[in-house]
Amino acid sequence: MSQIDDLLVRAWENVKEYFPNIVACVVILIMGYIVGRLAQKAIDLILKQTGMRRYLERVEEREGRDIGISISSFIGVIVKWIIYLVAIMSAISVLGVSGLNEIMAQLVTYLPNIIFALVIVILGIVIGDKAAGFVRYTCEELKVPKYWIMGNMIRYLIYAIVIVIALAQLKISTDVLIIGIAVVLAALGVTLILALKEIAPNMAAGFHLIHDTPFKIGDIVEIDGNEGVVDNIGLISTTIKAKEEKIIIPNSKFLENVVKKKL
């Protein structure tokens, strides 16, 4: 009996010793919770007031459903959790359990990386969107059809770079990803060069035909022994309609050969 008594007394003494710490720990946790919630609210408000939220929402809308989460609310959530983590850490340090303390310390030193990665991702999305818009606008001005393909290409390239930088910030090995992206880019580059070798001269000639209009749709032209009414002038090729056939002629031919225009 006396043994159990002794045990209970010792346990009570332990509790008495730790009791202020436990109370402090609970208080810190509650404070952390409240501050975290408040911070989230404040960030949401700032984003809303500065118009950043509207911009981010517009980007998301254009991107469709592929992002899945709302970036603007995501920032608030992340900040909230960072504050929670700090609160939990200080609560644990008050408790004075050394093993847990170390783990938490490591987590907290890792925090800036998470924040940086987050900032990079958000900046990347904004920059990607702006760049895509710029390219799209330029292509539209130059009257390049299907301009959105170019815009999207730039957009995804920037996203890829952003992902690599963000992952590097998080100290996750990005070697495999970099190699993958490099291979894809190289393959794209080779195809593009091969394709452009054929297409570029025609496109250059196409710009000439469209802007300087040596002949218009409806004119009768003769080139390489083909005579007909010009039916359509495209960037790459021009369609000529003869009596019973349509002749499609690559635009570069119009620069290389003599073209007779019937009056």
Add this chain to the structure above:
Amino acid sequence: MNAVLIKKALELKEESKSDALIVYTNSKKDLKDLKSIKNNNIVIITNNKDLLKKELELPIILMPIELSRIKRRIALAMAAALENKLIEEGYNVVFVENTDRYKIISIEKAKEGIDYGIYKLLSKSRDIDPEVIYSVLEITKELGIKGREGEPVGTTFIIGDSGNVMRRSMQITYNPFESSFINVKDPVVKSMLKEYSRLDGVFIIGDDGRVVSAARYLESGKNDIEMPKGLGARHISAAYTTKVADAIAIVLSESDKMIRIFSKGKLVLEVDPEEL
């Protein structure tokens, strides 16, 4: 789930004693399911070219375009079956659609209406992209119903064979579409074309939907064109152009607000925009 819809449609056909069943589907699996069914008067309608390659005892029709509104979709599918003589006028038809867009069963009555004419026009348009014709039809329909700024408008679109049409017409005022790549299939172009309809003259649209020119005067004549009496210069010149060039003309009349479509110098379709 998919098989159920068609099974129920078959049951419905039996119970309602309908004359035919039209199945609108794009999936190969549905075709396989239908293969096992021994039943008369089943017609398959599809937008999927690959389905045509399948060996099948059932008649199958490829639609020239894919419409978004269900009412028009059904009507055009019925028109396609009618035109191909797979059903006859007055038939009671069970229509079942099992595509990503709609899953629906309904009972319809076959009759030669506007959609019959539209189907004929779209399926026989040879060089011209059917979608282009339909886009222009949509624009004229909206102009016909609402007008521009509340005022009734008349306008003409000449689609296809743009080279020859340009030869047989002349520019009234500066062409706003000079060296541009604006396409009528692009939905944002709609309101722009509606605004340009205030210019005197016609729109000339290429086979692929490219807006070649606006504000052009058409050459006119009276040889070999069949026209109901009472139509004015707008209609006659449009009809004449379709005679001399391989184009079709879609004309919105300012006076009676009717849409008339000409091909090869003949009036092929006359529709009230409200019914379209």
